[in-house]
Amino acid sequence: MRIVLTSSEAVPFSKTGGLADVSSALPKALAALGHELWLITPYYPQQAELNGLAKQIQSTEQSITITIGHNDVTARILESRIPGTSVRVFLVDQPDYFDRPGLYGDAQGDYRDSCERFVFLSRAVLEICRKFDIRPDVIHANDWQTGLVPALLKIEGHRYGLERTASIYTIHNMAFQGQFWHWDMVLTGLDWKYFNWRQMEFHGQLNLLKTGITFADMLTTVSPTYAREIQTAEFGNGLNGVLTSRREDLVGILNGIDEEVWNPATDPYIAENYDHTTVSIGKPVCKVALQKAMGLPVHMNVPLFGMISRITSQKGLDLILGCSRDLADLNVQCVFLGTGDPVLEKGLMALAKEHPEKFAVKIGYDEALSHQIEAGSDIFLMPSQFEPCGLNQMYSLAYGTVPIVRAVGGLADSVIDVTEANLGKGTANGFSFYEYKSEVLFRQICRTLGYFLDKTTWLKLQKTGMTRDWSWKRSAQEYLNAYQQACLKRSHGH
Numbered sequence: 001m002r003i004v005l006t007s008s009e010a011v012p013f014s015k016t017g018g019l020a021d022v023s024s025a026l027p028k029a030l031a032a033l034g035h036e037l038w039l040i041t042p043y044y045p046q047q048a049e050l051n052g053l054a055k056q057i058q059s060t061e062q063s064i065t066i067t068i069g070h071n072d073v074t075a076r077i078l079e080s081r082i083p084g085t086s087v088r089v090f091l092v093d094q095p096d097y098f099d100r101p102g103l104y105g106d107a108q109g110d111y112r113d114s115c116e117r118f119v120f121l122s123r124a125v126l127e128i129c130r131k132f133d134i135r136p137d138v139i140h141a142n143d144w145q146t147g148l149v150p151a152l153l154k155i156e157g158h159r160y161g162l163e164r165t166a167s168i169y170t171i172h173n174m175a176f177q178g179q180f181w182h183w184d185m186v187l188t189g190l191d192w193k194y195f196n197w198r199q200m201e202f203h204g205q206l207n208l209l210k211t212g213i214t215f216a217d218m219l220t221t222v223s224p225t226y227a228r229e230i231q232t233a234e235f236g237n238g239l240n241g242v243l244t245s246r247r248e249d250l251v252g253i254l255n256g257i258d259e260e261v262w263n264p265a266t267d268p269y270i271a272e273n274y275d276h277t278t279v280s281i282g283k284p285v286c287k288v289a290l291q292k293a294m295g296l297p298v299h300m301n302v303p304l305f306g307m308i309s310r311i312t313s314q315k316g317l318d319l320i321l322g323c324s325r326d327l328a329d330l331n332v333q334c335v336f337l338g339t340g341d342p343v344l345e346k347g348l349m350a351l352a353k354e355h356p357e358k359f360a361v362k363i364g365y366d367e368a369l370s371h372q373i374e375a376g377s378d379i380f381l382m383p384s385q386f387e388p389c390g391l392n393q394m395y396s397l398a399y400g401t402v403p404i405v406r407a408v409g410g411l412a413d414s415v416i417d418v419t420e421a422n423l424g425k426g427t428a429n430g431f432s433f434y435e436y437k438s439e440v441l442f443r444q445i446c447r448t449l450g451y452f453l454d455k456t457t458w459l460k461l462q463k464t465g466m467t468r469d470w471s472w473k474r475s476a477q478e479y480l481n482a483y484q485q486a487c488l489k490r491s492h493g494h
């Protein structure tokens with residue numbers, strides 16, 4: 001198949017979260033299966049510089065001009081490849097929109113033109129297809145930033161030679177919807193007739209996530225459990241009704257992990273490489289290295305908890321802070337890596353200040369340290385309020401780091417709780433709970449520590465996690481099925 005994937009972030013060009021991992025790993029896996037892939041994403045010069053990408057990005061000598069509202073806006077088109085693959089990447093270079101310190105930001109502040117920036121990206125996708133004569137079978141858009149793409153394709157696709165191209169839209173997080181005041185409808189360049197409650201409007205505002213959901217031929221989200229959850233009021237963020245009306249076209253596909261990047265046997269960031277046969281030898285070396293790197297006392301037998309995450313209430317940090325006193329009474333160590341909500345950051349830093357021998361916190365984004373935490377920790381904490389898929393629990397499982405998770409979304413689909421029955425079947429690989437309460441999390445932590453002392457069972461849990469197939473190959477096959485369904489729907493004039 002000929003597939004164009006578009007997304008507002010993609011590794012190694014940019015990243016704020018899991019979306020960037022998926023946007024590069026999925027095309028890579030699809031290309032490895034023999035398909036022809038293009039990726040279209042913004043060029044964020046400040047990120048490219050940080051990641052040392054200057055040499056890998058070239059000019060195409062082409063530019064595009066798009067009318068946004070009353071202005072004609074031009075962008076240069078740069079090109080690259082996803083490293084080590086045949087996937088051709090087009091980078092949309094529009095400095096007014098994308099030459100900024102961050103990718104997204106304060107909707108009232110420096111990033112108040114977010115709608116305009118990503119309408120531009122969405123229109124650029126169609127323009128690039130025309131300019132480079134790409135006639136894909138499907139265009140795969142992701143999250144609100146490219147939510148306009150399925151609408152543009154359906155309404156204006158014929159103007160770009162894309163009348164036969166199907167669209168598929170993936171929801172990575174229902175909490176971010178791209179909601180803007182109604183006058184931003186003018187920026188989209190689409191007729192006001194689409195600004196109605198069945199299509200692009202939501203409570204009087206323009207909603208780009210809803211737009212994607214309404215117009216795409218097929219919808220996917222990033223785990224089977226999340227696909228069910230978002231049809232409910234609790235997880236649907238107001239769009240549960242819209243999703244329920246499209247449930248026939250909605251599938252949940254668990255993300256994979258990029259095994260070239262997240263593999264303890266080859267990981268260049270960690271102190272000692274290991275696999276499931278050498279985990280008991282390699283992991284302790286990584287643990288000591290982590291304790292040293294984070295300034296914690298080196299204790300082999302003290303259980304070490306790790307957490308890497310955006311610091312937001314979504315990730316359950318309030319639960320952790322809620323039981324931190326009890327945690328501090330135990331003979332354990334914890335390392336946290338992340339950035340986000342300043343109030344929660346302060347809470348974590350205060351904890352580290354009060355108990356420097358037990359808690360270590362690094363505020364910031366640090367790729368190398370994230371690998372070292374996965375390899376060096378015994379137990380990984382991920383008590384999310386909601387979790388569309390979650391990648392860190394899968395990295396943890398692949399690294400023999402036993403996760404404690406809340407059984408929601410992709411966490412429920414990847415972490416199999418330690419019960420007698422699951423231990424008997426050999427499927428148990430971690431610990432999970434449901435009730436969103438600090439004391440329930442703390443009970444799980446205590447239960448986990450009980451098993452940590454039982455070295456035989458612990459090793460079995462580690463090996464079960466490490467030997468399951470977390471690769472993108474499996475997910476890529478499921479995406480292909482969804483692409484084929486989208487093409488069928490498109491050809492039947494859906």
Ligand code: ADP
Pocket residue numbers: 016017018019021308309310337338339364365366367370389390391392393
């Ligand atoms: P989300 O996309 O909701 O942030 P995921 O678990 O799906 O959560 O993906 C998060 C990704 O970002 C993982 O690859 C994780 O390792 C990475 N990550 C998050 N915060 C940091 C950080 N502070 N430093 C390094 N990597 C981080």
